[in-house]
Amino acid sequence: MKKLLLFFIPLFAATQVLAEFQRAENGMVSSRSDIASEVGKDILAQGGNAIDAAVAVGFALAVSYPSAGNIGGGGFMVYRSSEGEVYTQDFREKAPRAAHRDMFLDENGDVDRNLSRNSLLATGVPGSVAGHLDALERFGSMSREQVMAPAIQLAEEGFILNEDLASQFADNLPRFEQYPASLATFSNNDQAYQAGDLWQQPELAETLRRIAAEGRDGFYKGPVADMLVASMETHDGLITHADLESYQPLWREAVHGSYQGYDIWSMPTPSSGGILLIEMLNMLEPYNLGELGWGSTESIHLMIEAQRRAYADRAEHLGDPDFYEVPRQMLLSKEYARQRFADFDPQRASDSQDIDAGNWPAESPQTTHYSIIDAEGNAVSITTTLNASYGNKFVVPGAGFLLNNEMDDFSSSPNTPNGFGLIGREANAIAPEKRMLSSMTPTIITRDDEVFLITGSPGGSTIINTILQVVINTIDHDMNIDDAVNSPRFHHQWLPNIVRYEEGAIQESVVQELRALGHVGISLSPFRIGDANSIMVVEDAYEGVSDSRNDGGVAGF
Ligand code: DON
Helix, strand or coil, rough: HHHHHCCCCCCCCCCCCCEEEECCCEEEEEEEEEEEHHHHHHHHHHHCHHHHHHHHHHHHHHCCCCCCCCCCCCEEEEEECCCCEEEEECEEEEECCCCCCCCCCCCCCCCCCHHHHHHHCCCCCCCCHHHHHHHHHHHHHCCCHHHHHHHHHHHCEEEEEEHHHHHHHHHHHHHHEEEHHHHHCCCCCCCCCCCEECCCHHHHHHHHHHHHHCCCCHHHHHHHHHHHHHHHHCCCCCCHHHHHHCCCCCEEEEEEEECCCEEEEEEECECCHHHHHHHHHHHHCCCHHHHHCCCCCCHHHHHHHHHHHHHHHHHCCCCCCCCCCCHHHHHCCHHHHHHHHHEEEEEEEECCCCCCCCEEEEEEEEHHHHHCCCCCCCCCEEEEECCCCCCCEEECCCCCCCCCCHHHECCCCCCCCCCCCCCCHHHHHHCCCCEECCCCCCCCEEEEEEEEECCCCCHHHHHHHHHHHHHHHHHHCCCCCCHHHHHHCCEECCCCCCCECCCCCCCHHHHHHHHCCCCCCEECCCCCCCCCEEEEECCEEEEEEECCCCCCEEEEC
């Protein structure tokens, strides 16, 4: 029942959908799991800072929201200290050393999607544990034991499953059945869990306890690493002890842009999110979207055309900057955006050459975003993922955690769409130890050197457009955070040349007008677009919302 709610029932159709909104003064956490948000709030209330809370929430999500919260995956963090310094941390997965460019091609040279998504070859070297612990060491104030205690307790003592999680587990049961440890974790003695059941994860608790005691070595070395590598050996995966031991998260310079007097701070490559967000805002800045009106034909036409151009640039120019020269300054410059948008025709849709390159994902993939702010104004924006929902569905026997299938984010073959219909080329080709290109867009926006907005979202290729719309809703349309996040959205990504919209995002008359301009492939989205758990700073308070498209919770105090 709830699975339908997650992605296939048109927005706003179901009364069960929870809109969560809170106003608080001392600190706030917004995430996809109310349990994890409470964990983060408690850490803040005990005097922890935003990074302490972020690390606690990250580990708690690995327990309470296992489809995307993880220790076997990776992600990105944008952190702004109360002194105004902005840092980004890349804890994205890496290709194992034995990976190679053609590893997902079959004998005909075609991409074998089953291999790139549903096998242990699909797994990149996980980054979440190293990233979280490194952030804690650099900016946290509490001990590892303190911030990990709630996650350990949750895994060990368990928690009562709600309808959301119980139905996700039930829906995925046929996939979990492939692997005994996955079945044991996500079923109740081989039968589907029901809402109201207690769910415990003793093996995950043990793994978390090792990490708390030994730090990163508790995951990247020793028994947990042995169990992960043994799984690789049994199931033809590539990750070795050397891959695990050498994994390092990287601190990178945030991408920075400006829009209507606000400063945008976001994630650089290997995520495409920050660069594309700023490129699109730069293209749109000369037009007064506020005056054109939310949902007007003119503003939607403008935004689709900005999306088309930016996503085309993504395919050509973006990849891991340690392997490919990304023209970052060019893509971020207002002059480039002006030139790139010079052929915009208010009367006509432009062509996305080679239409129909891609397909939309058939399954509902998941990632998750959380936003945190503490009493001092330290702000954290983190998006993390296993790529698909529950990654490759493989729970490491004995260690109790799921593996990602992030390798599918590479361009396994030039111009061949990945799971999100995104194409890429040389910039994002597979290479040993390279990080796969992402769309995750954790973002912090400031105004006059004060935090204004903390946002980000899951949604694969739709992430960047989700954030674009949250930003435009707040800045151009003066919406409060509740409306900005919960307004319906649309998405275009150059190829395939189609526009998908949530119910209410585009009025029927506007759909007709857009078709007349040449946007012929425009239709209702079969799934919800994004899940932007966000916080806005208003006067002397914080206002947070957990996106009403899904369960989740804001916890403030
Ligand atoms: O990094 C990326 O862009 C993707 N692996 C994110 C996957 C995702 O958002 C799935 N979400 N709903």
